[in-house]
Amino acid sequence: xxxxxxxxxxxxxxxxxxxxxHQGVLDEQFLxxxxxxxxxxxxxxxxxxxxxxxxxxxxxxxxxNLLLDREIWDYVKLGIHLNQLMGSSSxxxxxxxxxxxxxxxxxxxxxNRPACIxxxxxxxHEYCYLKNKLHELxxxxxxxxxxxxxxxxxxxxxx
Amino acid sequence: xxxxxxxxxxxxxxxxxxxLRVLVVDDDxxxxxxxxxxxxKCSYEVTTCGLAIExxxxxxxxxxxxxxxxxxxxMPDMDGFKLLEHVGxxxxxxxxxxxxxxETSRVMRGVQHxxxxxxxxxxxxxxxxxxxxxxxxxxxxxxxxxxxxxxxxEILMMRNISEQSDDGYLFCxxxxxxxxxxxxxxxxxxxxxxxxxxSIKKARVVWTVDLHQKFVKAVNHIGFEKVGPKKILDxxxxxxxxxxxxxxHLQKYRLYLTxxxxxxxxxxxxxxxxxxxxxSRIHEVDLKGTTTTSLQTIESKKILTxxxxxxxxxxxxHHKASSSNSNIGISNSFGSTQYPRFNSTVPSDxxxxxxxxxxxxxxxxxxxxxxxxxxxxxxxxxxxTLQQQNxxxxxxxxxxxxxxxxxxxxxxxxxxxxxxxxxxxLQSQSQQQHSSSTINLDMQKKSGVPDFNxxxxxxxxxxxxxxxxxxxxxxxxxxVIDQGLFII
Numbered sequence: 001x002x003x004x005x006x007x008x009x010x011x012x013x014x015x016x017x018x019x020x021x022h023q024g025v026l027d028e029q030f031l032x033x034x035x036x037x038x039x040x041x042x043x044x045x046x047x048x049x050x051x052x053x054x055x056x057x058x059x060x061x062x063x064x065n066l067l068l069d070r071e072i073w074d075y076v077k078l079g080i081h082l083n084q085l086m087g088s089s090s091x092x093x094x095x096x097x098x099x100x101x102x103x104x105x106x107x108x109x110x111x112n113r114p115a116c117i118x119x120x121x122x123x124x125h126e127y128c129y130l131k132n133k134l135h136e137l138x139x140x141x142x143x144x145x146x147x148x149x150x151x152x153x154x155x156x157x158x159x
Numbered sequence: 160x161x162x163x164x165x166x167x168x169x170x171x172x173x174x175x176x177x178x179l180r181v182l183v184v185d186d187d188x189x190x191x192x193x194x195x196x197x198x199x200k201c202s203y204e205v206t207t208c209g210l211a212i213e214x215x216x217x218x219x220x221x222x223x224x225x226x227x228x229x230x231x232x233x234m235p236d237m238d239g240f241k242l243l244e245h246v247g248x249x250x251x252x253x254x255x256x257x258x259x260x261x262e263t264s265r266v267m268r269g270v271q272h273x274x275x276x277x278x279x280x281x282x283x284x285x286x287x288x289x290x291x292x293x294x295x296x297x298x299x300x301x302x303x304x305x306x307x308x309x310x311x312x313e314i315l316m317m318r319n320i321s322e323q324s325d326d327g328y329l330f331c332x333x334x335x336x337x338x339x340x341x342x343x344x345x346x347x348x349x350x351x352x353x354x355x356x357x358s359i360k361k362a363r364v365v366w367t368v369d370l371h372q373k374f375v376k377a378v379n380h381i382g383f384e385k386v387g388p389k390k391i392l393d394x395x396x397x398x399x400x401x402x403x404x405x406x407x408h409l410q411k412y413r414l415y416l417t418x419x420x421x422x423x424x425x426x427x428x429x430x431x432x433x434x435x436x437x438x439s440r441i442h443e444v445d446l447k448g449t450t451t452t453s454l455q456t457i458e459s460k461k462i463l464t465x466x467x468x469x470x471x472x473x474x475x476x477h478h479k480a481s482s483s484n485s486n487i488g489i490s491n492s493f494g495s496t497q498y499p500r501f502n503s504t505v506p507s508d509x510x511x512x513x514x515x516x517x518x519x520x521x522x523x524x525x526x527x528x529x530x531x532x533x534x535x536x537x538x539x540x541x542x543x544t545l546q547q548q549n550x551x552x553x554x555x556x557x558x559x560x561x562x563x564x565x566x567x568x569x570x571x572x573x574x575x576x577x578x579x580x581x582x583x584x585l586q587s588q589s590q591q592q593h594s595s596s597t598i599n600l601d602m603q604k605k606s607g608v609p610d611f612n613x614x615x616x617x618x619x620x621x622x623x624x625x626x627x628x629x630x631x632x633x634x635x636x637x638x639v640i641d642q643g644l645f646i647i
Binding site: 029032033035036041044047048051052055080083084086087088090091092093098 | 186187188189190192193196197200231233258259260280281283284
């Protein structure tokens with residue numbers, strides 16, 4: 001019944017998380033974030049991730065602008081934005097994002113134009129994947145909290 | 160985005176390190192949020208800041224309002240290293256640098272500019288728990304400097320506190336043991352002493368722009384050759400300033416000048432011209448302390464203009480170089496020879512000797528294309544990246560030059576395949592760095608000229624491999640920022 005649904009949600013969440021870990025999309029830093037979440041900030045992880053999404057999308061837009069429809073590239077600015085994106089990604093444990101940024105950065109140093117364009121594509125693709133998965137995760141979390149609230153009104157469950 | 164208690168908050172000596180007042184500066188809002196949370200969990204008092212300039216303003220407003228500053232290296236409005244120097248100079252607080260980039264040359268720069276620690280992102284809680292040691296260490300060193308009995312008791316009191324806590328975790332955990340009441344009584348007694356002694360102890364001198372101007376004027380008036388703290392003090396005519404204040408400031412000033420010189424040599428673009436430019440600029444800065452256009456051009460050539468900063472116990476500024484450098488995680492040869500040309504007692508004729516010497520070395524560089532271990536001169540930084548590349552190649556073949564990735568030109572891979580490739584590329588890169596850094600240290604130990612080489616090799620070698628880091632963001636769109644030492 002409702003009980004089973006909640007358990008299933010929880011299992012699904014765990015499964016998704018371990019899948020993401022296994023794929024190397026997330027790393028230990030994400031766990032650190034979860035540990036930081038507590039009574040005083042019950043939505044800490046989703047808050048941080050939301051900020052991350054905002055920042056990343058900004059940086060990705062910047063990168064795209066710098067790369068496309070331009071004859072001459074500003075490698076320096078590219079490097080700066082990449083650094084910022086890399087730093088942000090490391091903050092939530094987005095391991096694959098971070099690695100791709102590193103490769104992108106290497107391509108920038110080499111002034112390797114096709115490699116840079118390729119790297120940007122991969123980066124954007126990776127970002128979409130990450131965002132979708134994390135949204136999924138948070139939705140499941142929301143649902144399980146709601147489900148608990150319905151079953152035990154007045155009791156707040158921490159995840 | 161700054162939060163905090165109304166007005167000043169004073170340090171609570173009885174529950175140190177809980178309540179440590181930390182200022183976090185980072186342009187990345189994600190990290191700001193995470194660090195804030197982590198530090199709060201350590202029971203520290205956190206203020207966050209997104210801009211370096213904002214941070215400096217905050218620090219200036221609330222003198223003695225913070226115990227320690229944590230800052231990212233890459234900030235949009237000001238280079239993190241510059242901020243570091245400013246804080247060390249004006250407020251004399253320990254500063255911890257952070258970055259996602261852990262390249263040895265960067266870390267070394269951080270230490271050179273006076274950082275008392277350099278953390279790599281992602282930062283773990285346990286690293287943050289221990290930052291109080293830098294505050295404590297600085298206190299101890301300051302106390303030693305004042306050489307007073309009161310200081311000794313202060314140390315003893317602090318030691319009492321540290322004995323109470325297990326690695327500082329006791330207070331951070333927030334749990335007080337049942338024996339707390341008794342300990343508190345003891346501490347209250349010590350507290351009173353502490354407060355009394357702190358009022359006797361000299362207040363920390365803040366070298367404002369005006370004060371520093373007076374200082375520099377006095378120095379130039381006397382002539383750098385014959386300068387001494389007593390003479391400067393007399394000339395400055397500032398009643399509340401003591402001879403010791405001036406002496407330590409003079410030390411810092413000398414170190415700052417040395418560092419400027421060294422950085423002149425290290426820059427990769429032009430050659431002697433630049434050096435001369437920088438030399439003349441030093442004097443300009445001294446005299447005016449305000450913007451000059453040459454300052455800006457120097458900035459764009461990656462020379463630091465910051466002042467010699469005091470890191471937490473680090474830096475050659477204090478007399479007992481060996482003890483204060485133990486916290487620099489590099490080999491002793493680095494630490495004690497970081498400023499090899501300068502002791503606190505050295506007369507200025509050595510200063511001029513040093514400039515002569517480095518010029519000589521510089522000429523040598525232009526002839527030497529190959530890297531010789533025996534010839535210690537070549538350890539000095541080379542002017543061009545080309546030379547550096549030759550150096551790198553000739554050292555050994557363990558470090559293959561980074562190959563342009565062929566796989567990039569291949570067909571449409573799935574993202575997973577590219578990632579595997581990218582991780583392979585990454586691994587080889589990090590291996591390169593790792594092996595080259597160890598080789599560096601070995602070679603330097605072998606070389607027969609220990610004095611001049613150490614801080615310069617690694618940065619220049621890595622410059623060859625990592626081009627982007629040398630580009631100072633502040634020279635791009637913010638020329639107005641670099642307005643000299645103090646005026647921001």
